Amino acid sequence: MTAVRLGDNKYGKAEVRLVRVTRDTARHEIEDLNVTSQLRGARLEGSFLEGDNSLVVATDTQKNTVYAFARDGVGSPEAFLLRLAEHFTGEFDWIEGGLWQAEQYSWERIVAGGAEHDHSFARTNRATRLAAVQVVDGETHVTAGLTDLTVLKSTGSEFHGFPRDRYTTLAETTDRILATSVTARWRYLPEAVAAGIDYNAVYAEVEALLLDAFASTHSLALQQTLWEMGKAVVEAVDAIAEIRFAMPNKHHFLVDLAPFGLDNPNEVFFAADRPYGLIEGTVVRDGVAEAPNAWKDLPGFI
Ligand SMILES: O=c1[nH]c(=O)c2[nH]c(=O)[nH]c2[nH]1
Known part of the structure; x- marks a missing residue:
């Protein structure tokens, strides 16, 4: 008979949509999140193997806990997820760990009648903020990040010097469009987490550093731009151990306008959506311990 066993597992409620309005004054604040809570524990095996639900903290209960905790405020997605992690692992002794994730969508105040409005907002859609808290083997890891940060340079990008073989058709260029949609996740040093981090301030700082490095790097390859962006972040923010990018x-391909008797001095492009190059890399602070568990099950990263 073939022997089988239950491998890695976790369970919970995915994509709990939470909007929190802070209305202590007439000037309201909003926090707009998508929260996922998943629990792990060796004793939960019975729920998979036999349908024994005696230790299953229902996914519905996890969802309710998210909303109940939001009554006391969110503050930052990282701090909110840490509260959830501490609650589930503290309240139920068989819950050994888990993965708590959040996306946060950004809104800005509408300017109405020349002034920022107190309670009207517009979605900015610049990037989606990411946060994750991972509890594995009694250790807590906090990662933060962003996705869909779409950026483009209309010059200041070259690509040449690559090997040519019989399948190479790509022309060398000293002036091309460089565009990407950045997904990045960075891991906070455990000692910085223990000392306390102003997660919102660091997020704003990292987003600004990424944009600054993208803009100010004269790019010879997207790989080099990735390195410069990561290096800027790790050098500037002591609390960050490493940053990973996809x-x-x-x-953007130059359109041949010659059939129409026109030249095209790098002005008219076809924006292809696929296939696309996919450049991934990690920039690591020298001397810090690796933490593979921090990245366990996080989408999009090796
Ligand atoms: O920045 C680039 N890196 C590559 O590895 C690559 N390969 C390619 O065809 N174009 C590019 N551009």
Whole structure:
């Protein structure tokens, strides 16, 4: 008979949509999140193997806990997820760990009648903020990040010097469009987490550093731009141990206008959506211990 066993597992409620309005004054604040809570524990095996639900903290209960905790405020997605992690692992002794994730959508105040409005907002859609708290083997890891940060340089990007073989058709260029949609996740040093981090301030700082490095790097390859962006973050923010990137190269091809008797001095492009180059890399602070568990089950990263 074939022997089988239950491998890695976790369970919970995915994509709990939460909007929290803070209305202590007439000037309201909003926090708009998508929260996922998943629990792990060796004793939960019975729920998979036999349908024994005696230790299953229902996914519905996890969802309710998210909303109940929001009554006391969110503050930052990282702090909110840490509260959830501490609650589930503290309240139920068989819950050994889990993965708590959040996306946060950004809104800005509408300017109405020349002034920022107190309670009207517009979605900015610049990037989606990411946060994750991972509890594995009694250790807590906090990662933060962003996705869909779409950026483009209309010059200041070259790509040449690559090997040519019989399948190579790509022309060398000293002036091309460089465009990408950045997904990045960075891991906070455990000692910085223990000392306390202003997660919202660091998020704003990292987003600004990424944009600054993308803009100010004269790029010889998207790989080099990735390195410069990561290096800027790790050098500037002491609390960050490493930053990982996934960057699609959103190719823009010069359109041949010669059939129409026109030249095209790098002005008219076809924005292809696929295939795309996919450049991934990690920039690591020298001397810090690796933490593979921090990245367990996080989408999009090796
Ligand atoms: O920045 C780039 N890196 C590559 O590895 C690559 N390969 C390619 O065809 N174009 C590019 N651009």
